Amino acid sequence: AATRSYAAVDLGASSGRVMVGRVGPDALELTEAHRFPNRPVRVPEGLRWDILSLYAGVLDGLRAAGPVDSVGLDGWAVDHGLLDADGALLGNPVHYRDARTEGVAEKVWASVPPEELYAATGLQYAPFNTLYQLVAARSSAVFARAERLLLIPDLPAYWLTGEQGTELTNASTTQLVDPRTRGWSYEVASRLGIDLGLFAPLRRPGDPAGVLRPEVLKETGLTGPVPVTTVASHDTASAVAALPATGERFAYICTGTWSLAGLELPAPVLTEASRAANFADELGLDGTVRYLRNIMGLWLLQECVREWGDPDLPTLLAAAAEVPGLRSVVDAGDTAFLAPGRMPARIAEACRVSGQPVPDSPAEVTRCVLDSLALAHRRALSQAQRLAGHPVDVVHIVGGGARNALLCRLTADACGLPVVAGPAEAAALGNVLVQARAHGLVGDRAAMRRLVTRTQPLTRYEPRGGTVPWRDAESRLTPP
Ligand code: LFR
Numbered sequence: 001a002a003t004r005s006y007a008a009v010d011l012g013a014s015s016g017r018v019m020v021g022r023v024g025p026d027a028l029e030l031t032e033a034h035r036f037p038n039r040p041v042r043v044p045e046g047l048r049w050d051i052l053s054l055y056a057g058v059l060d061g062l063r064a065a066g067p068v069d070s071v072g073l074d075g076w077a078v079d080h081g082l083l084d085a086d087g088a089l090l091g092n093p094v095h096y097r098d099a100r101t102e103g104v105a106e107k108v109w110a111s112v113p114p115e116e117l118y119a120a121t122g123l124q125y126a127p128f129n130t131l132y133q134l135v136a137a138r139s140s141a142v143f144a145r146a147e148r149l150l151l152i153p154d155l156p157a158y159w160l161t162g163e164q165g166t167e168l169t170n171a172s173t174t175q176l177v178d179p180r181t182r183g184w185s186y187e188v189a190s191r192l193g194i195d196l197g198l199f200a201p202l203r204r205p206g207d208p209a210g211v212l213r214p215e216v217l218k219e220t221g222l223t224g225p226v227p228v229t230t231v232a233s234h235d236t237a238s239a240v241a242a243l244p245a246t247g248e249r250f251a252y253i254c255t256g257t258w259s260l261a262g263l264e265l266p267a268p269v270l271t272e273a274s275r276a277a278n279f280a281d282e283l284g285l286d287g288t289v290r291y292l293r294n295i296m297g298l299w300l301l302q303e304c305v306r307e308w309g310d311p312d313l314p315t316l317l318a319a320a321a322e323v324p325g326l327r328s329v330v331d332a333g334d335t336a337f338l339a340p341g342r343m344p345a346r347i348a349e350a351c352r353v354s355g356q357p358v359p360d361s362p363a364e365v366t367r368c369v370l371d372s373l374a375l376a377h378r379r380a381l382s383q384a385q386r387l388a389g390h391p392v393d394v395v396h397i398v399g400g401g402a403r404n405a406l407l408c409r410l411t412a413d414a415c416g417l418p419v420v421a422g423p424a425e426a427a428a429l430g431n432v433l434v435q436a437r438a439h440g441l442v443g444d445r446a447a448m449r450r451l452v453t454r455t456q457p458l459t460r461y462e463p464r465g466g467t468v469p470w471r472d473a474e475s476r477l478t479p480p
Pocket of ligand 1: 012013075076077078079096234235236256257258260294
């Protein structure tokens with residue numbers, strides 16, 4: 001039977017990649033065409049993304065991919081580029097870890113109290129939500145010239161096609177979308193003086209997004225027409241779309257720089273208890289709700305490893321597996337760990353302040369980080385089930401952390417639930433599958449997931465040892 005090829009551009013906080021997915025009635029095969037580093041750059045005005053180097057990586061990747069039936073783009077959320085009246089980029093996009101949003105939330109809350117903001121948008125408090133970034137930028141010189149705002153994956157999509165749009169799943173991370181109507185929250189925007197006309201029209205996964213421009217074809221050696229298809233452009237939404245899940249009683253953890261832990265729901269949870277627990281109602285494929293919490297994720301380890309001069313990771317993880325578990329834990333949901341730098345010292349300090357043994361060697365610090373992540377996964381998933389009234393029997397771990405056996409095993413133990421780990425490239429797979437579906441090659445969301453389950457290697461971890469030690473460890477941390 002016929003197979004088709006789709007290029008998935010997947011932009012992550014530490015690397016970007018162009019993957020080629022071959023899809024047939026009973027086949028799904030992903031190969032890497034090109035991977036390139038994403039290195040944020042600190043300049044005097046702050047922390048910035050090198051978006052042009054990422055775009056060069058996208059073009060290199062499309063050249064390496066060769067002939068494809070369509071291209072889709074996904075990437076990290078909340079960040080954006082500003083364009084002037086001629087459609088030219090105004091400076092480098094600001095990194096969500098930049099300090100410009102410090103103290104901004106309090107200003108916003110003076111106009112729209114946090115309770116009202118949550119009831120209207122269902123988004124968790126995070127200092128970097130696009131809303132706070134826009135309020136922080138409002139009086140800057142660049143902002144005065146801005147006529148258009150494009151979210152990160154929509155920006156290279158514009159450069160490839162000449163067409164502008166705002167993809168809905170990613171728009172739901174701006175805190176300017178109402179998760180009930182799945183449209184803009186005009187009231188929140190107007191009360192904060194944010195002009196929604198800055199955003200290009202909304203488009204949904206599956207919508208056509210233009211064709212590669214003639215110059216792009218020339219530069220990549222591709223033969224046109226090559227359509228660009230809108231996918232679930234928030235990387236986490238793409239990853240959730242490709243979960244190897246059956247039925248409804250599942251939870252997921254998308255692991256990478258972040259851990260996004262939660263549930264897929266038919267409708268948002270907007271209760272005050274949910275706000276107090278800081279859960280987000282982000283939008284997923286087909287109008288689903290990704291009810292989840294942001295946990296610091298492997299960022300904690302990446303930053304330690306950077307500080308230690310990049311030791312061999314498998315060796316470090318093997319040593320961490322030998323360290324006695326749960327000696328010290330930190331709150332891996334704490335935004336105190338958001339900014340880069342001095343991570344081992346900050347972790348040690350958090351242990352000291354909470355009266356626990358201070359981890360010393362890299363193996364001990366690594367164990368503390370992985371125990372803390374597993375504990376945060378446990379806490380998020382048990383709260384999500386309770387707040388949504390949606391019990392689960394299994395936890396899917398996808399993304400880079402699915403390759404980290406120790407993290408998967410500890411998460412199974414902490415949650416007291418079986419963990420199914422994989423696929424690691426879930427975001428790229430979700431990107432490919434939404435393109436394939438738009439072109440009639442796969443059926444509905446359930447059929448997409450069945451195809452992932454049948455074709456991708458998965459590893460199952462059964463919980464061991466009971467959850468009592470985890471409950472005890474939890475009591476050492478202050479409640480969220
Ligand atoms: C993961 C992710 C998260 C989002 C964070 C910042 O890559 O997209 O979902 O909260 O990055 O954009």
